[in-house]
Amino acid sequence: xxxxxxxxxxxxxxxxxxPVIHFAYPVKNASGKITDVAIAVxxxxxxxxxxxxxxxxxxxxxxxxxxxxTTLFNVTVPDFIGKQDREDLFRQMSVGPDKGNFEATSNGxxxxxxxxxxxxxxxxxxxYMYVRAGIPVEAVLGKTHSKLLxxxxxxxxxxxxxxxxxxxxxxxxxxxxxDYLRDAMGKVAHGNLDMHVSNFVNGAELxxxxxxxxxxxERLADDISKRKRFSKLxxx
Numbered sequence: 001x002x003x004x005x006x007x008x009x010x011x012x013x014x015x016x017x018x019p020v021i022h023f024a025y026p027v028k029n030a031s032g033k034i035t036d037v038a039i040a041v042x043x044x045x046x047x048x049x050x051x052x053x054x055x056x057x058x059x060x061x062x063x064x065x066x067x068x069x070t071t072l073f074n075v076t077v078p079d080f081i082g083k084q085d086r087e088d089l090f091r092q093m094s095v096g097p098d099k100g101n102f103e104a105t106s107n108g109x110x111x112x113x114x115x116x117x118x119x120x121x122x123x124x125x126x127x128y129m130y131v132r133a134g135i136p137v138e139a140v141l142g143k144t145h146s147k148l149l150x151x152x153x154x155x156x157x158x159x160x161x162x163x164x165x166x167x168x169x170x171x172x173x174x175x176x177x178x179d180y181l182r183d184a185m186g187k188v189a190h191g192n193l194d195m196h197v198s199n200f201v202n203g204a205e206l207x208x209x210x211x212x213x214x215x216x217x218e219r220l221a222d223d224i225s226k227r228k229r230f231s232k233l234x235x236x
Contacts (some may be wrong), residue, residue: 003034007121007128009066010082019044019072019081021129044081047073061106061134065090067126077107093118093130103137111137 008022020041027036044064051062063080064072069090074080084090092102093116101115112134118127 002123003028004123005121007067007124009068009128010070010072012082013041013043016043021066021072044072047075051075057135057139059110059136059139061112061132063132063134065130065132067128067130069094069130072129089114089132090130092116093132106134113137113140 003026005023005025008024011020011022012018013020020043023040023042025038025040026034027038029035047062047064056062060075062073062075063085064074065085066072069085069087071080071083071085086107089104092104092114093100096102096116098118099116101113103111103113106112113136114132114134116130116132119129119131120127
């Protein structure tokens with residue numbers, strides 16, 4: 001009718017009595033009249049060989065239909081070949097964009113994620129084939145949960161590592177120095193004025209505190225030394 005290369009639909013081939021799909025091209029004479037038709041026949045049994053040579057996830061479904069929704073190939077239920085695709089599933093593809101995905105329950109009761117694509121000739125608006133693949137939701141979620149657990153475990157390990165590192169830094173950089181200052185103050189309170197902490201307590205504010213502490217003990221020691229000298233002179 002269009003005079004152009006055209007796609008066919010599901011039929012049983014007359015030569016080998018197996019499902020096939022035809023493509024045809026009109027042959028015209030000099031006056032433009034169609035005198036013959038060149039036909040290419042594609043055996044749908046080829047998809048069986050294709051699926052056997054590929055590795056798919058367990059319980060993966062793969063289905064092909066023609067433009068009417070007649071099943072051309074079904075890897076999980078071969079008996080459905082030649083029968084009409086389920087109306088709701090075919091509608092999801094026919095009314096959707098050229099590529100899409102959706103979630104639905106299969107004929108066997110398995111909840112699946114489906115992805116599909118429409119195939120069409122450049123000269124035709126109607127797709128000559130719909131390709132739909134499905135994978136069980138549990139298989140997808142199982143991988144998602146495994147990845148999630150791995151990511152959570154990895155982040156938890158990093159958190160524990162960071163916490164341990166922060167504790168180490170705080171203990172070495174702050175806690176130990178404060179403990180040293182506290183011990184030094186206790187010794188000063190008992191009369192030991194030879195304490196010097198600035199060499200040990202260093203870094204930012206603590207370093208200034210350490211220097212102030214050393215200055216204080218030096219002045220205290222000098223003041224006590226002067227008092228002792230004056231005391232001796234006074235007694236003399």
